[in-house]
Amino acid sequence: MSPRFHFGPCVLDTATRELRRHGEPVTLQARVFECLSYLIEHRDRAVTRDELVQAVFRRNDVSDAQLGQVIVRTRRAVGDDGQSQHTVLTVPRYGFRWVADVRVEAESPAQPPAPQASPPLQQPSPRPQPPTQPMLHASAGRVAIAGRPRLRPLAVAGVLSALVLLLAAAWWWRGATPDESARPPVAAPDAHAVPAATGALLVLPTQVPEGEELAWVRLGLMDYIGDRLRRGGLAVLSSESALAAHARGATGDPEQLRALLGTGWRVESEVVSTGAGWSVRLAAHAADGVTQTASAQAADLVEAARAAADRLAPRLGGAAPEGTEAPGLGERLQRARAAMLAGELGVARAILTAAPELQRAQPRLQYQLARVDFRAGEHIQGLERLDRLLAEGGATEPLFRAQVLNARGAMLVRLERLEEAEAAYDASVLESEGHPAELGQALSGRAVVHAMDGRFDQALSDFSRARVALQSAGDALAVARIDANLGILENDRGRPAQALPLLAEAEAAFAGMGAVNELATALAARANAELRLLRIDEALATSARGMEALERVADPGQRAELVRARASSLRTAGEPDAAAAVLATSPPPGAGLSAQLEAGLLEADIALDQAEPARALALADATLDAVPAGVQPEARAWLQLRREQAALQADRPPRRGDEPGFGAFVPDRLRHALGLLRANRPAAEVDAAFADALSLAERQGAPAGIAEVVLAQADWLLEHGRIAEAAALANRIAPWAAGAGPVARLQARLERLPLEKLEDQDVNN
Template sequence: MHYPRAVQPPIYRFRNLRLEPAKRELWRDGVRVPLPTKSFDCLTYLIEHRDRAVGRDELIAAVWGRTEVSDKVLGQTLLRARRAIGDASAGHTAIRTLPRFGYHWEEAVEVDTPAVTPATAAAVAPPAMRRGMPKKWLAIAAAVLVVLAGAAVLLAGRTPAPAPAPVQATADRHVVLVLPVAGPHTPDDTWIRLGAMDYLAAQLRGVRGLQVLPSEQAVALYGRDAAADPLGENDLYRLEQVTGAAYILAPRATRTGGTWNVTLDVYHDRGTRALEAQAPASLDAIAQVADRFAASVGLEMPARRGLPATPSEYLQRIDAAVLAGDMPLARSLADAAPAELKSEPAYLVRAGRIAYRSGDVDRAERILRPLASADAAPAQDIRAQAMLVLGSTSVYRQDYDAAERYYTGTIALLDKAGAPAALGRAYLERGIVYGVTRRVDAAMADFGRARVELERAGDRLGTANLDVAIGLVEVFRSRLVEAVAAYDRAIATFTRFDVNDNLVIALTGKSSAQRKLLDLEGALATTDRQMAIAEHLQNPMLMRHVLTERVPALIDAGRFGAADALIDRYLPATASAADDPVFAVLRARLRTVQGRPQDALRDADAVLDSIEREPTPGGQTYLSAAIDTYVDAALRAGRPDEATRFLERLRASRDLPQDDDRPFVLEFGTARVQAARGDPAAAAGFRGALALANGMAPQKVVAVAVAHAGYLLARDDLHDAPTLLGHLVPYVGRDYEATQTAARLYTALGDRDLAERAAAGLRRLAGERTP
């Protein structure tokens, strides 16, 4: 049976409990049980791997994405999980500790697998990750825009506040981090934890002289679920070091009868003070403590404008769901909004963003286009946020001219509005569009402006996304070392903030650059880390994205069995290859290097037909990579006429400006066909292909040098052997084919010592190949 492209994780039932990984929810007898993020993740991982014992280090790597987690932290995390499921009660020992090893889930579990529908598929996959088969760097660019759109939903439609004046010196401002609201909330009030936190942050952003850090950073650092313990001294120190905040605000809220009591613990300069307020509405009490905090630091809160308390509360409920990553809840809240709220621009801009994140691009555009019109004359901040999302929908549709217009309009509106976080994102997203359309200088200029604005906003996650975008453009410029450095900067930040979805995207970019550099050991190590994180995230589309990088790394390393197993995960041998062209092409490449090129060619035309039917140009750019694979298979099978037919098909296809590989594939493929036919013109063809490869990546340089050397050795022509060795020697000991070909050339030139030295490393590089 073909493995579907979008799959809902299963639901697990045991005793009177239900665990839903897709929604990140634990229920007992129909009542939701609050559980901290890491405790939920540990519980889920142990249940998923209940067929075996899980080692301590494996559990830590899977949940935290790193290994430096203390036994105390792990023990406390598991204790909260045990308490949540009643494991501490008499007769229940679902999570058993295995001394000096790890843990094992002991209790029987029933598994429900939800059916895949268009709606559930859309919920699992963001739009730019769901359609088509774009080239790797273009796919990551789209993913970056999806991530930014998700974060920026919280910048849109909030209660407007006068913009603070630009701050020129750090000494003139107070950096503030607002944490999630603690307190025992009923199921109807759980939104307060993140919604009221975000409302408090939004109120303080209107204060001249305060720099309030993005709410997304607070969620990333402190978790989405209810905090079990107050902040300790170590917690405060870590938050100060990671964020640079001078003030850390920890709100607490309780309700007594019809009154909300809010206490704001203010941590500053190793001291603590508490501010209190009471009001019938929770957000009114939050607004009061915001006023009192501003006054306590000698600053003035501007006049408050916006919607009354009740509609404001509803909007914050929506924002809380988005912050928590619960898009199904956000959609349901938006759909169920009161009729009088649905005409408000503050509501509409949220509804449009949620539609986009849910994969309904048509609906997002219907909602947001009227808000982006100058004739509609909504508030400038609403119009700017609508245009920012419409830029992202245009990128999704690969209408880059429209995307550029929307982003440029957004920048014009925000440039003097004192909104550095949104302005930084607009510059970043327009820079990605410039990169996609090959205007590299303009892209790098926008990235520079984006960094200034994001740093002004204290948006460290935004600057990490910027580094991912820079890595993409550096790959496009074939500056692969610089690309790896940019990805490493992003990886360090995402790791520090424990933002694993973004981390996987950055690791994907890095591993791709490492493979192009022929740093195969590095690429395997990077994809090892990707796999450990992505398996835990339970996002099938993200895992699929990871495997399209992991599988080539395994093939390059000669680990064919492992590569075959991963391909079979998405394209079982019994499925039609046309069902999933990406993995069909990967399998064809694997069969070719395994010495089974006839098997690789079996479904070639059906796969190529499927790629050419792809409605978006981004998918059609994959045709060159596929043709390259099938030309290689045809030539290794001794069928040059079939290789020629594939090349003619590429020449006759639509010529797309985003398809960087097309000229190289045609030049290199033609030279190989000429060599197979004994045509002397092959030598000039290889030289032409090498000239193109020199402007691309070492991976392509080595491919041409290996093929050219094979042609020369077959003709006993060593005239160009020294030149080819010059291209191969830097990769001897790193790449199997470069090492093997260098050894053959040294032997032909009569240099046995150098030949033996080159061949000595072959066995280490061979994997399942025979040296």
């Protein structure tokens, strides 16, 4: 008999070697399956490290790093992590122990299990996945009478933020090409070249002699060398990924590097002063021990790095790109890049704006300044800078022009000028031919625009093409962004259950790579999906992790999104005062209309929960006046519903000239039912309107939407003495009472009613 183990949202079938989480299959590497099954089968005790190594690897010569990677993937497969440890617990100085509750179901296998192959090394978080890229965005969800599930409206606005954020991150970390000349066709490899190893090159921070004047070289030269090799036709991981691997101590362990990033060559660099100038020495190490080296000397440090990188590229199967840049400008740009990589935006801006007049007019410097603008949330200023650059003919070389267009598209998405953004990405796709990294970013950006506009099939198509392009570029972080966007897209399509596993894996991947901006977006999106499913405790935990990351996030709009996710989670948990206190710490929502709409909606929600209908009414009217119709129709429908609920409670009239109350969204249909109540229509008409709203909510399938309708209808039924009907209706959402405050309050209200009233109504009916 091969048992089937049930734990949390997961089922592990040892007969078929299959794991399902929330009903969805999770792809497992063979070693992850062995680790998972061994720990769960020996859950009565702690398992030593050596015992687990033998069970998983069938040998003893295994490093701690190798076992650590298996544990990380095992936890990730079941939705656990090294911080929570709710399923696999680390026993210090001993080993590991299974701690989750398990229910065992015996089953005879119909056939012997087929062996499962491990996925390619270059995939950092294995799982079968449709293609997708930049992160959309996700707002927090919610419930009920003074609350509402952020069904697609929030997801759309959320999509916007996340989307933009990932989009932004995508071009933000892409190193600017330091010369203006077009890249020549890739030349034949050097006669001594070794075929490139599987995966992309990882360029590590440069080793420099001590001295404050060279502090910028560590990151600046790393970024420059990586960009130069990339322009030579080689796949090179982003500087962000390199810093994440370095910070995690993975750079000295080839096995851990491959597991973490799928990287092939590891490129080290060293700067040595020669008295009259500088020597830059490069060494590329393959996992199999092969090493390729190159070095160069020059009076200018950046020029020495350029010559060394150009000599190394052919030895790794690439080519030496043509073109150089004025030494002074090259060093200034790399100093600024080093500051940006270190998160010092003010320093980066000061370096760039202190340039001599002739340098300040250079297109590359203006592009770098636009990148600082974007990271600082100054999107209008950054867009104006890029538009001047394009209008003055400063971006003629195809690759640089593609980078500028991608940056422009990201700015326009943030400003919600979607038609212009789509045009920018269309142009970038044409310019990116032969440059898979930029092509992937252009397709990703365009997919984001499609998703925000509700064109999901087109979004999936572009995400698919982007994933192929970015995989060929070898950037694991960029591919992880696409995978995360798939989760956001699923949530936006009203499928939060399908979105959650993807977003959980995205969170783990971004945390592992140290990608703070992307991590923040994934956390906000995950909290939104959890709220729509009324998994309130999970949403509270996720939004708390988002608040922990807040100080590392520079973009004020993204910071505001994390704060809204936390406030929405607290509010839906029945803590409106705590939600209001958190929301009071939020920076302004930003220039985007979607963010303004979401912020106003959440404020109105909280005011209603705090029994302040007049304030909720004023907030709703102010937001509806400020944000024109057509922006996020479903989110607007929720706000119109909140306005009507507040007006009824405050005995105020309906909003003059408001849009019709019967439409395609659940809040429209609820507002229609409330309008019938206000007009004192017959109970049968009101019943029919509520039934119609509930039918639509159940077809959409999100628990938060269902609860929203049930709470509104039950409230009306109780006010009219129809207690038994309200109780029967409340039973439909009783399973969610544990975490959702409004649902719990309804259950408590019913429990306080005398039992004889329910019985009398049952008899009379």
